[in-house]
Amino acid sequence: MPLYTVSHVDNLRVCVVMVGLPARGKSFISHKIVRYLSWLSIKTRVFNVSSYRREEYREQPSADFFNPNNEESKVIREQANIDAIKDVIKWMNEEEGCVAILDGSNVTKRKRAMVAQILRDNRVEPLFLESFCDDEAIVKSNIMDINSTSPDYAGKPPGYALEDILTKIKYYETHYEPMDLVDEKELSFIKLINVNSQIIINKIESYLESRIAYYIMNLHIKPRYIWLSRHGESQYNLEGKIGGDADLSERGMKYARRLKDLVQKYVPNHDKLEVWTSTLRRTQQTAQFLPNPKKQWKALDELDAGSCDGLTYEEIAQRFPEDFAARDENKFEYRYRGGESYRDVIQRLEPIIMELENQENVLVITHQAVLRCIYAYFMNSPQEKSPWMSIPLHTLIRLEPRAYGTNVTRIKANIPAVSTYKEKGTSKLGESQNSAHVMAGEVITSDVANQ
Amino acid sequence: MPLYTVSHVDNLRVCVVMVGLPARGKSFISHKIVRYLSWLSIKTRVFNVSSYRREEYREQPSADFFNPNNEESKVIREQANIDAIKDVIKWMNEEEGCVAILDGSNVTKRKRAMVAQILRDNRVEPLFLESFCDDEAIVKSNIMDINSTSPDYAGKPPGYALEDILTKIKYYETHYEPMDLVDEKELSFIKLINVNSQIIINKIESYLESRIAYYIMNLHIKPRYIWLSRHGESQYNLEGKIGGDADLSERGMKYARRLKDLVQKYVPNHDKLEVWTSTLRRTQQTAQFLPNPKKQWKALDELDAGSCDGLTYEEIAQRFPEDFAARDENKFEYRYRGGESYRDVIQRLEPIIMELENQENVLVITHQAVLRCIYAYFMNSPQEKSPWMSIPLHTLIRLEPRAYGTNVTRIKANIPAVSTYKEKGTSKLGESQNSAHVMAGEVITSDVANQ
Numbered sequence: 079m080p081l082y083t084v085s086h087v088d089n090l091r092v093c094v095v096m097v098g099l100p101a102r103g104k105s106f107i108s109h110k111i112v113r114y115l116s117w118l119s120i121k122t123r124v125f126n127v128s129s130y131r132r133e134e135y136r137e138q139p140s141a142d143f144f145n146p147n148n149e150e151s152k153v154i155r156e157q158a159n160i161d162a163i164k165d166v167i168k169w170m171n172e173e174e175g176c177v178a179i180l181d182g183s184n185v186t187k188r189k190r191a192m193v194a195q196i197l198r199d200n201r202v203e204p205l206f207l208e209s210f211c212d213d214e215a216i217v218k219s220n221i222m223d224i225n226s227t228s229p230d231y232a233g234k235p236p237g238y239a240l241e242d243i244l245t246k247i248k249y250y251e252t253h254y255e256p257m258d259l260v261d262e263k264e265l266s267f268i269k270l271i272n273v274n275s276q277i278i279i280n281k282i283e284s285y286l287e288s289r290i291a292y293y294i295m296n297l298h299i300k301p302r303y304i305w306l307s308r309h310g311e312s313q314y315n316l317e318g319k320i321g322g323d324a325d326l327s328e329r330g331m332k333y334a335r336r337l338k339d340l341v342q343k344y345v346p347n348h349d350k351l352e353v354w355t356s357t358l359r360r361t362q363q364t365a366q367f368l369p370n371p372k373k374q375w376k377a378l379d380e381l382d383a384g385s386c387d388g389l390t391y392e393e394i395a396q397r398f399p400e401d402f403a404a405r406d407e408n409k410f411e412y413r414y415r416g417g418e419s420y421r422d423v424i425q426r427l428e429p430i431i432m433e434l435e436n437q438e439n440v441l442v443i444t445h446q447a448v449l450r451c452i453y454a455y456f457m458n459s460p461q462e463k464s465p466w467m468s469i470p471l472h473t474l475i476r477l478e479p480r481a482y483g484t485n486v487t488r489i490k491a492n493i494p495a496v497s498t499y500k501e502k503g504t505s506k507l508g509e510s511q512n513s514a515h516v517m518a519g520e521v522i523t524s525d526v527a528n529q
Numbered sequence: 530m531p532l533y534t535v536s537h538v539d540n541l542r543v544c545v546v547m548v549g550l551p552a553r554g555k556s557f558i559s560h561k562i563v564r565y566l567s568w569l570s571i572k573t574r575v576f577n578v579s580s581y582r583r584e585e586y587r588e589q590p591s592a593d594f595f596n597p598n599n600e601e602s603k604v605i606r607e608q609a610n611i612d613a614i615k616d617v618i619k620w621m622n623e624e625e626g627c628v629a630i631l632d633g634s635n636v637t638k639r640k641r642a643m644v645a646q647i648l649r650d651n652r653v654e655p656l657f658l659e660s661f662c663d664d665e666a667i668v669k670s671n672i673m674d675i676n677s678t679s680p681d682y683a684g685k686p687p688g689y690a691l692e693d694i695l696t697k698i699k700y701y702e703t704h705y706e707p708m709d710l711v712d713e714k715e716l717s718f719i720k721l722i723n724v725n726s727q728i729i730i731n732k733i734e735s736y737l738e739s740r741i742a743y744y745i746m747n748l749h750i751k752p753r754y755i756w757l758s759r760h761g762e763s764q765y766n767l768e769g770k771i772g773g774d775a776d777l778s779e780r781g782m783k784y785a786r787r788l789k790d791l792v793q794k795y796v797p798n799h800d801k802l803e804v805w806t807s808t809l810r811r812t813q814q815t816a817q818f819l820p821n822p823k824k825q826w827k828a829l830d831e832l833d834a835g836s837c838d839g840l841t842y843e844e845i846a847q848r849f850p851e852d853f854a855a856r857d858e859n860k861f862e863y864r865y866r867g868g869e870s871y872r873d874v875i876q877r878l879e880p881i882i883m884e885l886e887n888q889e890n891v892l893v894i895t896h897q898a899v900l901r902c903i904y905a906y907f908m909n910s911p912q913e914k915s916p917w918m919s920i921p922l923h924t925l926i927r928l929e930p931r932a933y934g935t936n937v938t939r940i941k942a943n944i945p946a947v948s949t950y951k952e953k954g955t956s957k958l959g960e961s962q963n964s965a966h967v968m969a970g971e972v973i974t975s976d977v978a979n980q
């Protein structure tokens with residue numbers, strides 16, 4: 079089996095340096111970039127500057143700490159920044175990190191010049207990313223979001239976060255210098271103005287940087303849902319076979335009809351919903367009763383099982399015992415002979431994720447492995463786990479991307495179907511009864527009316 | 530065979546309105562966008578405003594026509610603009626055009642507001658694309674380029690173009706208002722400053738528009754070559770079989786060794802060359818003697834022949850006569866059962882093209898169908914022709930993208946190989962002796978030293 083190389087041969091090391099006042103989405107964007115690049119197997123990590131403050135100041139830094147005349151706290155903040163950068167460089171040198179995100183505020187030109195200098199001296203490309211926002215409505219809603227859900231303030235008394243953020247904003251505003259298109263034109267930077275109503279991209283040359291810019295360009299923060307479903311049960315599912323291009327079973331057809339009702343009942347703007355399917359019969363048959371506009375994507379086709387296409391797991395275990403074991407061993411990397419690995423599927427799904435980030439009202443009807451990959455992106459699930467996630471048949475999944483994570487609701491159609499889940503170490507299908515497969519943040523609902 | 534739908538379900542109609550002084554690359558960018566989107570099966574066309582001038586003014590418009598006090602010529606120019614927009618709308622309504630490019634200068638705010646209005650009234654999204662350039666070196670070099678190679682001035686006496694461009698620039702400079710980030714903030718626009726040293730993206734929401742922005746972001750105009758090669762002759766090639774993952778034949782190995790010499794001899798910066806292969810053995814074996822850094826792409830794997838993988842064309846014609854005929858009939862759209870069509874291959878090659886546009890020194894070692902698709906992009910070859918292009922084994926291809934087309938040099942390694950070319954209507958391999966396969970702009974060279 080050939081080894082798949084995604085590593086950037088050019089050995090590019092990039093540090094994305096966040097710039098901006100508090101409550102401008104700096105941490106939000108940092109985590110999005112990490113999620114996206116990690117999902118693409120590019121080694122990426124956030125370095126949160128405030129966590130580098132010396133212990134005694136980390137816990138209760140508010141009010142006095144952010145008093146502009148407090149010289150001591152200024153020194154501490156500078157030191158935290160330098161400590162964080164040191165760690166960035168160490169991580170790149172020792173662990174072959176590729177993209178670091180320095181999540182701090184870096185609000186002055188002097189500071190940015192200093193950061194750029196240190197990074198360049200250590201052969202790391204600085205890419206500044208400023209979130210500038212003077213739209214009061216956005217800032218207000220961000221503060222509410224942070225106040226109610228940010229993990230930074232978990233366990234604090236109510237109102238604490240609010241006051242802290244406002245103090246911080248006031249403090250940073252005293253010396254905030256937005257990135258300057260003239261004075262700082264030698265720096266590579268991306269400047270977002272009011273989310274993405276205007277984006278300025280300066281001196282970006284490497285492909286990786288242009289890709290980060292493109293990704294950010296497609297992000298938006300309007301509330302929305304993303305709808306996912308596997309196709310209905312197929313003839314191959316009944317026979318325990320993988321791959322192929324089979325028709326739906328009778329129960330699968332029933333799900334296809336039920337799906338129309340579920341969409342009407344649960345999708346708020348179902349008349350504006352767009353439906354995406356793969357090019358295979360079972361997803362198109364599942365979509366057939368939906369009146370919505372449809373788009374077929376080859377990129378949504380099931381993971382290609384190559385020479386194992388059309389076999390049952392038992393047959394694979396018998397005929398290709400070594401492959402069967404190798405796949406169980408490293409399911410993410412294992413590529414079927416003449417077929418694909420999970421890693422391969424992720425590569426071809428990248429345009430889908432990009433378009434999903436940009437869109438607002440989409441139902442994706444696809445296949446088990448493909449759904450796992452899409453799910454892994456939204457749930458930030460690690461590569462070694464995502465191929466083992468359980469995503470049952472006949473279930474409509476609602477994703478609700480929020481500032482600090484994604485909420486999931488699984489709506490069971492209550493139409494029986496075989497299980498297509500294969501646990502590690504066996505060739506039998508079906509899940510053991512412990513529900514360890516339910517992930518944090520998931521809600522399981524049954525569609526009551528249809529029980 | 531499922532029908533593949535790429536049409537944008539949202540029925541988006543976009544008109545890219547070019548803005549800028551003469552010799553700023555407006556026509557260049559227009560044609561790039563058309564080439565890129567057409568290759569992706571999105572119906573796109575350029576409407577060149579100057580070609581809408583009434584006959585009597587089209588031929589010899591210089592000097593007096595561009596005199597700022599010439600009222601008549603002003604009216605004619607306005608009229609040409611309106612005629613062009615009318616045609617844009619007609620084309621969208623009657624021929625389901627998706628993206629039109631209005632290649633004019635649109636240098637005033639008043640004019641841009643008017644254009645936006647007419648387009649919106651006709652349910653077409655205006656996307657302004659300004660090329661602003663105050664770098665004199667770039668403008669000078671552009672003028673030289675236009676003077677020597679622009680098809681706009683083909684057949685004109687030497688010096689004519691130069692004078693004409695300078696007159697035009699002087700004229701338009703008198704009333705040029707660059708796009709204004711404040712006054713025009715309600716318009717969707719992309720502003721390029723000095724090629725792509727700075728890019729401003731304003732109010733871009735649809736996915737298609739963000740993709741156009743991303744594409745333009747990756748363009749550059751530095752002179753460069755792109756190097757292409759098929760893998761060396763494989764065991765399967767010898768047997769006339771398609772697909773598979775065979776090793777190189779003895780002659781294929783010889784080519785792999787020779788390739789190292791060819792690269793040293795012909796590639797100017799061969800020490801900085803990056804080599805891209807597919808994940809299949811035959812491309813990796815072809816690259817094995819090159820000392821350069823390598824990157825493996827699943828997206829460069831050969832077109833997947835599905836159930837025909839491993840067969841000869843004769844066997845396919847015998848076992849699946851209907852498929853064989855259907856493929857000859859429409860080779861671009863035909864998708865092998867359980868496999869791919871040329872259209873599918875293009876979709877998965879898109880990230881490769883994007884990265885190739887961005888890069889400067891790459892050798893791509895891949896497969897016949899994949900190479901045809903890459904070649905089709907650079908040569909702007911129509912979809913129905915590209916699957917029939919002849920790209921022989923044991924040949925290093927040099928592409929030189931220029932302002933108005935791509936120059937090609939094919940360097941034959943002079944190592945014999947079977948032909949893998951199948952003409953329409955036969956299952957036999959080999960090319961008939963007329964050399965109709967050489968395309969405009971192609972130069973065929975033999976590597977003399979190695980003959």
Ligand SMILES: Nc1ncnc2c1ncn2[C@@H]1O[C@H](COP(=O)(O)OP(=O)(O)OP(=O)(O)O)[C@@H](O)[C@H]1O
Binds near residue numbers: 228
């Ligand atoms: N580009 C953006 N511009 C403005 N707000 C954004 C942007 N992206 C995300 N947000 C919003 O920002 C909020 C999250 O703020 P976040 O915690 O990331 O702020 P921060 O800049 O890291 O603040 P601090 O400096 O206090 O750490 C969310 O409500 C999110 O919707």
Ligand SMILES: Nc1ncnc2c1ncn2[C@@H]1O[C@H](COP(=O)(O)OP(=O)(O)OP(=O)(O)O)[C@@H](O)[C@H]1O
Binds near residue numbers: 553555
């Ligand atoms: N973004 C860009 N900025 C500046 N020059 C560019 C850009 N893109 C391409 N060019 C260069 O522009 C030249 C081609 O000019 P082109 O004929 O497209 O000008 P034009 O703006 O259409 O002029 P005119 O108004 O006379 O039609 C080429 O030399 C090309 O390298």
Ligand SMILES: [Mg+2]
Binds near residue numbers: 105181
């Ligand atoms: Mg933060």
Ligand SMILES: [Mg+2]
Binds near residue numbers: 557632
């Ligand atoms: Mg032009």
